[in-house]
Amino acid sequence: MKILVTGAAGFIGSHTAERLHAMGHEIVAIDNFSEYYDVSLKKMNAKTLADKGIEVQKIDLRTDDLSGIITEEISFVFHFAAQPGISATSTFEAYFSNNFQATQRMLDVLETLENKPFFVNIATSSIYGLHATLTEDEAPLPASWYGVTKLAAEQLVLAYTRRGLLEGTSLRLYSVYGPRERPDKLYTRLIGCGLNNKPFPLYEGSEKHLRSFTYVQDIVDGIVSVMDHTDVCNTEIFNLGTEEENTTATGIATVEDILGHRITVANKPPRPGDQSRTKANIDKARRLLNYNPQTGLKEGLEAQVAWFRENFM
Incomplete structure (x- = not known):
């Protein structure tokens, strides 16, 4: 299958792109190589992927033309690209544009396709707020711009799935x-x-x-498991992490x-x-995705x- 991975030069995105490629899939990998942190690390990750046959294209979801990237041939989208973390030097506008508006631009293109890929939104436990111990059904209480904008992006994706415009899911990751x-x-x-x-x-x-400090390969196990469980994942939210x-x-x-x-x-x-x-709390992921870090x-x-x-x- 042909799979789009956004934020592919980042931490978890690069590991996921690598795993999907090892599983035999064709990877369309993109990243905007943001200067939020030292770009040399992203370039090192990109080289690691390139050495394995995965080219990371420099694409900014906020400004670049996405019609040649998001196409009918894509079967899955794994959307990692975001303004990450909690930083006193990052503005609300940076979180909003990278986390919400970039996601909206992707969905605008997806809506024009007759054959739409399954959309896997990568969210975060920061959505829950200061005490991230809740189940997926409990009301989140984000306490940072990061958590607020990631929650907004998640709900935007799920709004599309609830209306039947797209199939997809959102995964809330814990302290990777x-x-x-x-x-x-x-x-x-x-x-x-x-x-x-x-x-x-x-x-x-x-x-x-x-903290539920979770090793990255255990997180990737949960992320890629969605591909075998799309029927139960559509419209749903899952916590992924260690207990x-x-x-x-x-x-x-x-x-x-x-x-x-x-x-x-x-x-x-x-x-x-x-x-x-x-x-x-991974009871739901254990039950429906056989997730077991x-x-x-x-x-x-x-x-x-x-x-x-x-x-x-």
Whole structure:
């Protein structure tokens, strides 16, 4: 099958494109190579994909012509492209244009097609708000511009599915980590500080935050499983993540154990909108998608440390 992956040079998008290609599918991979974080990492991911026969095209969903990308030949769309994370330097306009308007432009093109692909929207546990412990049927309470705009994009996609204009689903991902993790996220920063003997910036109180830290390949397992369950996925939302909870302090201690030394911490003021707890309720995904994440925190972090050493040391 021919599959479109947006945000394919990013963290989870690149892993998913790679997995789908290994499954024998033809991948149309696009990314706008945003400067939200160091573009060299995205270029490195793109080269990894290129070496495996996947070319990542530079396309901005907000401004470029999409008619040659979203075509009748596409069977699935996996939509990762977004303005990610919680950043004090990112404007609301950046979140809104990248998360909502870009999705709307894709749907505008899809609506013109006679044969429409199945649309897999990649959402986030940030939709739930400060305590992301809810089921898919409970009301979300987002507390950040990121969460608000991702919820809006999700509901836009699902509005199309409810009206029968499109078949699709939305997947809410929980605290993903592993090789290729963005440099602004916890473990890439932590490992970098630990290996380079630099102080790690820790937001006040965040060491007590509980997270469903989920290894990236376990997340990809859930994402690609949609392809075999489109009948039960259409119009539905699914949480994907591990049910195992760990504090940030435990994550830090685990990396220290792998590296064999302590990491100096530099305390920073608390970050507005940051979640105090995430715990993935995956009963629905287990039941309908046979989803069963297996990777423990130490095993996943050992793989991430090895990736960091290989690429940055």
